[in-house]
Amino acid sequence: xxxxxxxxxxxxxxxxxxxxxxxxxxxxxxxxxxxxxxxxxxxxxxxxxxxxxxxxxxxxxxxxxxxxxxxxxxxxxxxxxxxxxxxxxxxxxxxxxxxxxxxxxxxxxxxxxxxxxxxxxxxxxxxxxxxxxxxxxxxxxxxxxxxxxxxxxxxxxxxxxxxxxxxxxxxxxxxxxxxxxxxxxxxxx
Numbered sequence: 587x588x589x590x591x592x593x594x595x596x597x598x599x600x601x602x603x604x605x606x607x608x609x610x611x612x613x614x615x616x617x618x619x620x621x622x623x624x625x626x627x628x629x630x631x632x633x634x635x636x637x638x639x640x641x642x643x644x645x646x647x648x649x650x651x652x653x654x655x656x657x658x659x660x661x662x663x664x665x666x667x668x669x670x671x672x673x674x675x676x677x678x679x680x681x682x683x684x685x686x687x688x689x690x691x692x693x694x695x696x697x698x699x700x701x702x703x704x705x706x707x708x709x710x711x712x713x714x715x716x717x718x719x720x721x722x723x724x725x726x727x728x729x730x731x732x733x734x735x736x737x738x739x740x741x742x743x744x745x746x747x748x749x750x751x752x753x754x755x756x757x758x759x760x761x762x763x764x765x766x767x768x769x770x771x772x773x774x775x
Contacts, residue, residue, distance in 0.1 A: 593659040600651040612644050615660065619643050619667045625731035626671035631678065639674050643667040664730065705763075712762045716755055723748055724755045 593614075599607035623639050631639075643666045647654075654662045716724055719741060726732045726740070727748075734752070738745040 594656050597651055597654050597659055600648065608644065608648055611647070611659070615663055616640065616644075618660070619663055622664055622667040622730055623671045625733075626668065627675065628731075631674060635674065639670045640667070643670050646670070668729065708763060709759070712759050713755075716758065719743075720751045720755050723751050727752055 593611070596607040596611050600611070620636075620640050623636055623643070627636050627639070643663065646666050647663060650666075713721060713724060723737055723741070726737045727734065732740075734745050734748045737743075738748045741748075
């Protein structure tokens with residue numbers, strides 16, 4: 587609880603332009619943000635590029651400090667780090683040279699965007715409804731890209747327990763999303 591109160595004070599100071607407050611946040615959360623970035627990148631980018639993603643995450647925090655809700659700094663940083671790491675991977679894939687006429691991908695229409703949003707909402711609601719610790723395990727594995735061994739170690743449980751809870755969570759998601767009329771392909775899970 588002490589970190590949350592201190593975090594809120596630092597965020598408030600940052601909103602007022604206090605760069606030292608950002609420095610304290612960087613000191614406190616670099617390892618956390620770095621872990622998220624490394625887990626997502628998994629060596630697909632250079633060490634320097636990964637460090638740049640971590641630094642960029644804090645830069646984005648500076649410019650969006652007004653969006654951080656009280657008590658939510660750590661989660662907000664996790665979202666920024668995850669998005670920046672995924673964007674960095676996407677940028678590397680897009681940089682691959684292809685001839686212009688090799689691949690033609692149609693632009694998504696409003697229908698596909700609506701379907702994507704509805705599917706995301708249903709998926710999020712289903713994950714939120716998972717009982718604890720299944721929900722935490724599921725988010726650690728699929729959102730923060732932690733391995734089953736890392737989750738087991740952090741939560742003090744057996745790796746086999748983590749794996750069986752992930753399997754049960756996937757089955758629950760498949761059942762709920764299929765029941766709701768959303769098409770789920772087997773390789774997605």
